[in-house]
Amino acid sequence: MLELIDLRRRYGDVVALDGLSFSVEPGQMFGFVGPNGAGKTTAMRIVLGVLTPDSGEVRWRGAPIDLAGRARFGYMPEERGLYPKMRVRDQLEYFALLHGVPKARAAAAAQDWMERLEVAGHAGDRVEALSLGNQQRVQLGAALVHDPELLVLDEPFSGLDPVGVDVLSGVLGELAQSGVPVLFSSHQLELVERLCESVAIVKDGRLVASGAVADLRERGAGGPTVRVGVRGAREGWLQALPGAEVVGHDGSGALVALTGLTPDALLDAARAAGTVTHFALERPTLTDLFRKAVAA
Amino acid sequence: MSALAERSAVALVARREVTERVRERSFLISTAVTATIVVLVSVLPTLLGAGGPTTYDLAVSDPAALPVARAAASDAGAFKLRLHLQRLSPSRAQGALDGGGVDAVLSRRGLASREQADAQLVALLQTADRDVSRAQALRAAGLHGGVLQRAMDPPPLRVVSAKAPDPERDRKGRFAFVAVLVLYGQLLTFGFLLASGVVEEKSSRVVEVLLATIRPRTLLAGKVIGLGLIGLGQLLVITAIGLTAGTAAGSITLNGEILAAAGLAVAWFVLGYAFYAGAFACAGALVPRQEELQSSIAPLTLMILVSFFLAFAVLDDPSGTLAHVTSFIPMTAPMTMPPRIALGEASPLEIVGAFVVTALAAAALIPLAGRIYSNAILRTGTAIRLREAWRLR
Numbered sequence: 001m002l003e004l005i006d007l008r009r010r011y012g013d014v015v016a017l018d019g020l021s022f023s024v025e026p027g028q029m030f031g032f033v034g035p036n037g038a039g040k041t042t043a044m045r046i047v048l049g050v051l052t053p054d055s056g057e058v059r060w061r062g063a064p065i066d067l068a069g070r071a072r073f074g075y076m077p078e079e080r081g082l083y084p085k086m087r088v089r090d091q092l093e094y095f096a097l098l099h100g101v102p103k104a105r106a107a108a109a110a111q112d113w114m115e116r117l118e119v120a121g122h123a124g125d126r127v128e129a130l131s132l133g134n135q136q137r138v139q140l141g142a143a144l145v146h147d148p149e150l151l152v153l154d155e156p157f158s159g160l161d162p163v164g165v166d167v168l169s170g171v172l173g174e175l176a177q178s179g180v181p182v183l184f185s186s187h188q189l190e191l192v193e194r195l196c197e198s199v200a201i202v203k204d205g206r207l208v209a210s211g212a213v214a215d216l217r218e219r220g221a222g223g224p225t226v227r228v229g230v231r232g233a234r235e236g237w238l239q240a241l242p243g244a245e246v247v248g249h250d251g252s253g254a255l256v257a258l259t260g261l262t263p264d265a266l267l268d269a270a271r272a273a274g275t276v277t278h279f280a281l282e283r284p285t286l287t288d289l290f291r292k293a294v295a296a
Numbered sequence: 297m298s299a300l301a302e303r304s305a306v307a308l309v310a311r312r313e314v315t316e317r318v319r320e321r322s323f324l325i326s327t328a329v330t331a332t333i334v335v336l337v338s339v340l341p342t343l344l345g346a347g348g349p350t351t352y353d354l355a356v357s358d359p360a361a362l363p364v365a366r367a368a369a370s371d372a373g374a375f376k377l378r379l380h381l382q383r384l385s386p387s388r389a390q391g392a393l394d395g396g397g398v399d400a401v402l403s404r405r406g407l408a409s410r411e412q413a414d415a416q417l418v419a420l421l422q423t424a425d426r427d428v429s430r431a432q433a434l435r436a437a438g439l440h441g442g443v444l445q446r447a448m449d450p451p452p453l454r455v456v457s458a459k460a461p462d463p464e465r466d467r468k469g470r471f472a473f474v475a476v477l478v479l480y481g482q483l484l485t486f487g488f489l490l491a492s493g494v495v496e497e498k499s500s501r502v503v504e505v506l507l508a509t510i511r512p513r514t515l516l517a518g519k520v521i522g523l524g525l526i527g528l529g530q531l532l533v534i535t536a537i538g539l540t541a542g543t544a545a546g547s548i549t550l551n552g553e554i555l556a557a558a559g560l561a562v563a564w565f566v567l568g569y570a571f572y573a574g575a576f577a578c579a580g581a582l583v584p585r586q587e588e589l590q591s592s593i594a595p596l597t598l599m600i601l602v603s604f605f606l607a608f609a610v611l612d613d614p615s616g617t618l619a620h621v622t623s624f625i626p627m628t629a630p631m632t633m634p635p636r637i638a639l640g641e642a643s644p645l646e647i648v649g650a651f652v653v654t655a656l657a658a659a660a661l662i663p664l665a666g667r668i669y670s671n672a673i674l675r676t677g678t679a680i681r682l683r684e685a686w687r688l689r
Contacts, residue, residue, distance in 0.1 A: 048508040049507075049508065050504055050507050050508055050674065051674075067510075067511065070508060070509065071509050075504075075508040077501065077504040079501040079676070081501030081502035081503065081504050081505050083316075083496070083497075083502050084496075084500050085316070085320075086316060090316075094308070095505070095509075097308050098308055098309075098509050098510060142505060143505075
């Protein structure tokens with residue numbers, strides 16, 4: 001388990017982290033979301049030891065992390081970084097060696113990851129000669145080539161085409177299944193919702209919400225929300241109902257937030273008003289939760 | 297999978313520097329170009345006859361000036377000159393002078409030349425003129441034969457120097473000159489390559505991936521050592537080529553003294569590089585882009601340039617005050633000590649002392665450079681001032 005405990009960090013007068021705490025379970029795909037400047041990158045850099053916090057600590061498997069422990073993490077920074085003039089194979093091998101992979105296994109690991117990330121055809125090319133998408137695959141390879149115990153990825157999906165997104169999410173899913181926690185930040189919330197079991201939403205260096213995505217969606221709205229469509233009903237029947245508030249409309253019906261009414265009572269009222277064509281309990285999406293959390 | 301010991305991490309970083317650099321075509325080309333320059337500089341002076349007497353074409357346009365010209369021609373050797381005399385009519389002499397056929401014209405009225413005449417030539421002709429006039433005067437006063445001969449040619453002054461003249465002096469001087477040239481190029485090149493390598497990692501942001509695995513000081517040490525090894529290897533190759541070419545052309549005599557001087561010059565490169573490397577790495581770490589590197593390393597390149605000029609002054613006067621003082625300034629010693637050693641003008645005690653002073657200074661700079669480098673290397677955006685980098689964390 002990875003634990004971030006009360007992390008604080010300032011840059012001059014700017015507070016980047018203001019007591020951030022959350023934890024990532026083994027084998028979990030964990031989404032780290034928040035508006036720009038919320039402190040995501042700072043938190044990830046602290047996990048990797050690239051930055052030191054003013055106070056607070058990061059624990060891995062219950063113990064503070066040292067350099068030797070960090071060598072077993074995989075990291076992909078937001079601003080991608082590879083040696084532009086170094087060849088793909090050499091580069092991956094070099095990062096494997098730096099992470100402590102024995103020489104005999106480093107070459108095989110580099111070859112393996114080039115194949116899995118579908119860049120083996122570019123093994124002898126300089127990185128600067130690759131398309132951005134392929135550079136990103138090599139970058140991911142550099143984070144994975146030493147079979148890390150924990151993966152920390154800052155905006156891994158930005159700049160990828162849909163095929164790249166599929167390749168990457170496939171690889172990350174396999175890793176998580178094998179027990180490697182994957183912590184990644186992203187602004188693509190639909191993707192986070194699809195891939196992650198858990199998320200942390202941060203704002204201004206503080207945790208706003210965290211937990212299993214399903215729980216958050218369940219709890220997120222305050223009361224249940226129902227989409228209801230009724231044919232042949234008289235205009236304004238919903239507005240007349242006490243304890244129900246229309247918060248939106250689409251083709252299939254009105255979106256109703258229930259404040260006093262139960263879903264059963266709403267269904268009865270709808271059947272009384274006309275023919276029910278659509279009736280579904282709706283949970284807020286991660287995007288809704290994010291908007292709400294960030295606006296607060 | 298285990299974490300690397302710091303030493304093997306340094307070795308990994310250093311090895312990457314070496315293999316990546318040596319595979320670059322530009323590196324092979326620059327080595328070839330430097331070697332060619334060294335060969336030319338060691339061979340050309342011999343081929344062009346430097347060090348031999350200078351020859352002047354002197355037209356004599358007046359029979360009265362002929363005795364003076366002849367006397368001058370026979371004495372020319374003492375002035376390291378050779379005179380080539382031509383008898384010409386005044387008008388043809390003038391024509392030859394204007395056309396560049398002769399260097400100067402001697403007549404009863406004196407010496408005429410196109411540009412200001414060489415001081416040695418003037419001195420030679422003055423002496424000859426004086427001798428001829430004096431002989432005439434003495435003869436007119438009635439002196440003849442042996443008496444006149446003794447009056448005109450007293451036994452030569454005995455010249456004794458405390459130190460035996462070194463017949464190899466000129467050759468050693470040539471070696472020292474080339475050594476200064478090569479050391480200057482090598483220090484400047486590898487300082488620049490180091491700084492530019494640091495900027496490459498910073499601007500490409502690969503440094504963040506690296507620093508998630510290894511400490512800044514590990515990265516810095518690996519880069520400095522790796523590039524230093526390439527610089528050393530290149531210098532050894534160039535030295536071998538230069539010594540071979542110089543010996544073949546007869547510009548130097550390959551003996552124990554020259555080999556020792558060459559070995560010590562290489563050692564001074566290592567020391568000079570050690571002294572300057574940390575500073576160059578910091579200069580690189582302070583700027584975000586290659587474009588800003590020139591201004592950032594300017595103070596360092598200037599220091600090396602100043603040392604280069606001081607080395608020439610020292611080459612002129614290898615046992616003067618300037619020579620002694622600059623040998624004990626770590627900034628200049630790597631450039632000014634090798635020529636003194638080559639000329640045999642530095643005592644073993646002085647060599648060891650200067651070596652120790654520079655080595656201590658380099659050792660003292662390493663932690664300072666490490667701190668500045670570590671603080672600055674992850675700061676992107678704009679260039680950082682040195683003081684700011686010192687205080688950051």
